[in-house]
Amino acid sequence: MKNVGPAAVLASLSLLAAACGGAESSPSGKPVEGGTFSFALPADPGLLDPAMGILGVTNTVLSLAYDTLVNQTPDGKIVPGLAEKWDVKPDSVTFTLRKDVTCSDGSKLTAADVAENVNHIADPATKSPIYGVLVPAGMTAKADEAAGTVTLSTPKPFSFILESSPLMFIVCGKAVKDRSLIAHATSGSGPYKLVEAVPSDHYTFEIRKDYAWGPNGATTEEPGMPAKVVLKVVPNEQTAANLIISGGLNGAIVRGADRKRLEATPGVSKVLMPEAKGQFFYHQGDDRPGKDPAVRKALTQAINLPELGNISSSGTGRPVTGLVGDPRPCQGDSVTGRVPAFDPAAAAAGLDAAGWKAGPDGIRVKDGKKLSLRLLYITTRGAGPQAAAEYLAAAWKKVGAETVLNGVIDTKLPESLNVTQDWDVTWLPIGVTLPSQLVGFLSGPAAPKGGNFAHLNNSRYNTLVGDAALKPGEEGCKLWLEAESALFENSDLVPVVEDTVLIAQKGAKFELLAGLFQPTTIRMTGAG
Template identity: 85%
Template sequence: MKKRVWGIAPHLPGVPMKNVGPAAALASLSLLAAACGGAESSPSGKPVEGGTFSFALAADPGALDPALAILGVTNTTLSLAYDTLVTIGSDGKVVPGLAEKWDVKPEAVTFTLRKDVTCSDGSKLTAADVAENVNHIADPATKSPIYGVLVPAGMKAEADEAAGTVTLSTPKPFSFILETTSQMFVVCGKGLKDRSLLARGTSGSGPYQLAEAVPSDHYTFQIRKDYAWGPNGATTKEPGMPAKVVLKVVPNEQTAANLIISGDLNSAVIYGADRKRLEATPGMGKFLMPVGNGQFFYHQGDDRPGKDPAVRKALTQAINLPELGNISSSGTGRPAKGLVQDPTPCRGDSVTGRVPAFDAAGAAAGLDAAGWKAGADGIRVKDGKKLSLRLLYITTRGAGPQAAAEYLAAAWKKAGVEVTLNGVIDTKLSESLYATQDWDVTWLPIGVTLPNQLVGFLSGPAAPKGGNFAHLKNTRYEELITEAAAKTGEEGCKLWLEAESALFENSDLVPVVETTVLVAQKGVKFDFPAATFVPTSIRMTEAG
């Protein structure tokens, strides 16, 4: 069984990737953004008081300083001990957290903090603490991998202790300046003064505090009984909240599944073959979680077949997309409705009616009209050159990408295209996309929760000078995102959705499927947006 490691959130728009680099940014796109899914069924029974909740981590979280956290398992761990200024509800709406209210403009947001928040060492949370978190990450000396990722590049923070406010500002409008703070963990207390304490400890205002850390084995958290400032004022006095949370490092997914069935674990995220076994287990909560879309991009460089929009459309028509989605997700996916996952402020369907439908005859006619005529061997030729595609995909994401690549190759071969499969491991993905550019089509899973997190990859300078790895130049998309960027949050959502549709209508990229995983829950239920806990939602229950 392969280890499953979630990545960090994606690189933000219009920002040079000098801090995280293309490799980290692309790894994040294909690994993170596990969004909040719906529970088809959940554990029943009476609340269990003073219980212990055990959850499997697929890898060790490493250093626990939030400013240096680059792995999703790290953020999963940190979410128990740290709060954020706001959170995003399951409906995409902004919910108060450490901040009880806010005033937002396109280039700045001012938060008014709750007055009753204390850190795990008993010290009071101040506006200066919050400002120091942001400015520490933005300091070049910190070399934070989340600067330009979770904290927008150029962001500055100023505190007003008398007013109990902190203002975050950016050099130019940043349309989701409020929403992005839902991903910033706030350090306070002793850890803010001595960050070396954060390597194997926590110093936050969250509902749990790290009590024991045994790297590569387990991390134990104890509840803070006085906690009363969670999302919408949630407390730790609710019936069924566990007194202790134990995160066990279990790299083998089959082992994790066995431990849940035996009762030695309450929960784990399951990607592979053990999913069906757990779903059939009596009393198992079937909580499905999206983990990004499956889709493919066409390289539009000057010397590539994909530069011609007629060719892109024809190649898309040659694919039965629902069938591809079913194969690539092993039957566990859902139709893609856009590029952005829930919970997001921009909800809607940017896909339906915007992508060419399956039409093998239409695909053949389109390629003929574009000048690609079938040769004696069935492969199409134009100006003495074969219609050849090099198809890039990742080999370390289980069977899905491999199955998708093989299906695409077979379908395009029927249409008269010569296809070469180019499977690479994670560490080679960025090199192929940005440096060697040895691809014509790439199957690239992506998951983000804010639409502006994709801008740097879908527009702007082309690789290798910029993040635009597919050399996209969609004028309509660029016009729409420019207009949307000047609006705050939901105000610009209609424009962001229209911008996505412009990409699909031009066959720049083709959304195929929303991939899901199982968050197995036995004897417990909890919310898990973006692969992080909502700790105050955890409820231990008797077997039902």
């Protein structure tokens, strides 16, 4: 597998699968026992090894089968998971593991298993795209089997050493030593086990009846938990909405035009969930227009950002206040007053001053080269990103820049973003829960050698995150927020909107957190 870089992790994620399942009926209204829960995936998850998971949809799938050392509640509180307690120091955290945890193959979870997960991801030979994002750079793990503990350490103090733990899926059993076993299968301690994988069609999971170590003591003996979970690959949102209404699906995440239709449908439960924020980046490579900060500022001034946010979110977004999603460890607003305001006249003047003069066709030229931008975006996030791309192209044409649209599916994004780098601007929603997860692709070695896909080199950002990382989480928050602001002031990236999505539910209830299933919350209700 190509080393596509950590940035691909952040890009959060057949018409009708052959697998059976859907809304179960219960005339009594009581929880349905032994039911099948079905959910729509917008794209195929690809490789299922947690160390190589590069798509948001991949982690949605993996969350059914894998546990983490600790769990996080919607309000950001850390609660026990595989670990029953922990001891935090500035540069390490020691977890004491539960003694009753078993893997889906029947083997006992060991401290050595946990340590090997972290060390495998940190091994340069693995080329894990989550290293430096979901697993902090430089982290190592050491097991003490006799004490039942595992210690995660970093070379120097790290702000969110504990808060990173809810993001690490722990592989156990034979797959710890042979990762080929989980390319298209699972080997975890979670409440479900993958029993059938038909790529681009469906993925079927069966319940583990012996599971008893979920959040807050949750088990799989709870009334109404489904015996099977079928994840159907349904790229078309209209099709997914139709299946929800007809009972062919119990759940789906809907972003586009069908959202209003589902919200008005009797029997469909509606839950709103914040999603990765909308923003765009400028490529700052030596041969790109975005290398010049004056050009970046002018292109930003050419955009009415509130209007773009409304278009990109199909009218369901809200003002953006930062780059980190909920639950946010650092509360505050790093955006307001930090982004160049909408001013087309100033944009035109700025491009003139930068040496880009209008040609006979209205497109600006400098040193014989046209001001042409290749705009990269994901096509599997509903109609919003497509409409946003078209809006950007039209706005930039008015100030003399031509734009070529390049829409790709999730699985093609990593190669375009990091390897071929055939883009000048990219609309890339970021889905992180810690500001430290951004550092690996907002600074450091540029792609394709590193995760810094936009070739950013903001010295103020680099200094601020370096200082912030050495302070305990809340103490360093002011610096983390200032670091984000430094990016916006320099037009390195442009925050546009915080989106929301509809989690449509019929015949079942369930919870998602940061795009991940909370599997022990799934209940077949028979309603709808």
